[in-house]
Amino acid sequence: MLTPLLLLWPLSLALTWLVAQSLANKPFDRALEYNAHALAQQVEIESDGRIGFNQALAAYEVLRTDEADLMYYQVRTQGGQWIAGEHDFPVLHDTPTPPLGQVVLRDDELRGIAIRVAALWIQLPLPSGGPVLIQVAETREKRSMLAAEIIKGVMLPQFAILPLAVLLVWLALARGIQPLHRLEERIRARKPEDLSPLNLRSVPQEVLPLVDAVNDLLQRLNESLATQKRFLADAAHQLKTPLAGLRMQADLALRLDVSAEELKRSLQLISRSSIRATHTVNQLLALARAEGGSASLQRQPCNLVALMVAVVQDVLPLALAKNTDLGYEGADEEDAGVWVLGSPTLLQELMSNLITNAIHYSPSTPERPAVVTARVLPDPFSGHVVLQVEDNGPGIADEEKSLVLQPFYRVLGNEADGSGLGLPIVQEIAIQHGGTLFVQDAHPGRKPPGACMSVRLPVCDAPADAY
Numbered sequence: 001m002l003t004p005l006l007l008l009w010p011l012s013l014a015l016t017w018l019v020a021q022s023l024a025n026k027p028f029d030r031a032l033e034y035n036a037h038a039l040a041q042q043v044e045i046e047s048d049g050r051i052g053f054n055q056a057l058a059a060y061e062v063l064r065t066d067e068a069d070l071m072y073y074q075v076r077t078q079g080g081q082w083i084a085g086e087h088d089f090p091v092l093h094d095t096p097t098p099p100l101g102q103v104v105l106r107d108d109e110l111r112g113i114a115i116r117v118a119a120l121w122i123q124l125p126l127p128s129g130g131p132v133l134i135q136v137a138e139t140r141e142k143r144s145m146l147a148a149e150i151i152k153g154v155m156l157p158q159f160a161i162l163p164l165a166v167l168l169v170w171l172a173l174a175r176g177i178q179p180l181h182r183l184e185e186r187i188r189a190r191k192p193e194d195l196s197p198l199n200l201r202s203v204p205q206e207v208l209p210l211v212d213a214v215n216d217l218l219q220r221l222n223e224s225l226a227t228q229k230r231f232l233a234d235a236a237h238q239l240k241t242p243l244a245g246l247r248m249q250a251d252l253a254l255r256l257d258v259s260a261e262e263l264k265r266s267l268q269l270i271s272r273s274s275i276r277a278t279h280t281v282n283q284l285l286a287l288a289r290a291e292g293g294s295a296s297l298q299r300q301p302c303n304l305v306a307l308m309v310a311v312v313q314d315v316l317p318l319a320l321a322k323n324t325d326l327g328y329e330g331a332d333e334e335d336a337g338v339w340v341l342g343s344p345t346l347l348q349e350l351m352s353n354l355i356t357n358a359i360h361y362s363p364s365t366p367e368r369p370a371v372v373t374a375r376v377l378p379d380p381f382s383g384h385v386v387l388q389v390e391d392n393g394p395g396i397a398d399e400e401k402s403l404v405l406q407p408f409y410r411v412l413g414n415e416a417d418g419s420g421l422g423l424p425i426v427q428e429i430a431i432q433h434g435g436t437l438f439v440q441d442a443h444p445g446r447k448p449p450g451a452c453m454s455v456r457l458p459v460c461d462a463p464a465d466a467y
Contacts, residue, residue, distance in 0.1 A: 072137045090117065114139070195218045246277070312326060355374055396441075
């Protein structure tokens with residue numbers, strides 16, 4: 001606040017100087033106008049038709065000098081004929097139709113001295129019919145003295161007021177900022193793990209919105225840290241099981257009296273545990289990538305039909321190994337409304353998790369194969385497209401449909417291998433793309449009802465070179 005005050009002070013001085021000059025000119029300009037009209041009354045036509053001028057009265061009316069300024073005048077015709085006054089008076093350029101009876105003021109110089117000039121054209125009944133120019137001038141000493149007096153009267157109080165204003169501003173700001181200093185001390189004295197909201201008491205009203213925003217940030221940060229701690233604890237717990245199995249089977253295989261059959265079985269269990277651990281780690285990495293993808297997500301137009309068909313082809317060997325009938329139905333690549341703006345890698349991760357989940361959790365035998373259907377369904381009326389994966393498995397109970405979206409939660413009574421991270425990854429990727437995940441029954445009222453996972457995403461315009 002002090003900087004603007006100090007910057008405005010020179011500007012105030014300049015404006016005061018301009019105003020003082022204008023105020024000082026006005027009374028003296030009116031005197032010049034009066035003198036010009038007084039000289040005009042001394043111009044007359046003599047008996048022989050020549051222009052006469054009363055020098056004595058002119059000297060009495062106009063040439064009254066004082067200690068400060070000198071007065072000058074000149075009378076001449078429009079053609080330049082000198083009648084009276086100074087011969088070297090500054091020339092006023094004539095105009096074809098001079099403003100008769102109107103005094104024109106201007107600044108000029110006479111013999112190197114700055115003067116203020118009042119010029120007046122009058123019309124006399126001359127044979128030539130031309131007007132006569134009367135000019136009166138005075139030096140500018142009195143004007144400068146008056147302007148200086150005005151400036152002194154205005155500026156001298158400012159020299160006293162400005163330091164007082166600076167002191168008052170300094171004291172007021174120092175007093176007003178004290179609560180902020182106390183708030184700063186309270187924040188600095190906090191322990192790193194203390195994320196409780198700041199106390200709003202003794203906080204100035206002007207910074208209450210800022211403190212509220214900080215409290216909101218602390219709350220969200222506390223929730224984020226709690227989620228991370230819970231996630232790390234769950235991840236450690238999930239990784240302990242396959243690692244413990246690996247160690248136990250390795251210890252069994254290292255026994256001296258183990259048979260070849262037992263050694264083969266131990267190696268098979270080691271392989272299964274390593275696959276499960278690898279799958280869990282990959283899912284953890286996928287979830288971390290999905291959760292951290294909002295800031296660095298490289299978005300581009302993606303054709304969901306092309307991505308879905310590619311994922312179905314990649315997962316087809318797993319479906320054949322599980323005796324599952326896997327297929328695709330819905331829109332074609334050339335259809336409108338199948339393009340979204342996003343990351344093709346994350347979108348394929350989303351589709352792969354939905355399809356592999358449906359395959360793993362749908363019991364299947366060669367006699368009664370499970371059926372998994374992937375769909376891409378444009379919705380042109382709402383500007384969205386729906387990714388859908390449907391199966392004929394046991395489905396998900398209503399009370400567990402919200403729980404399966406939590407990391408590491410698995411439906412009770414299901415023996416399928418998994419880490420409980422598939423649907424949380426799908427939900428996180430959908431959120432990153434502005435979409436929503438819906439968990440529904442594929443065939444309500446039937447036994448088994450099956451499961452239908454739907455992801456609704458906003459569409460974008462197809463690129464110009466798409467077709």
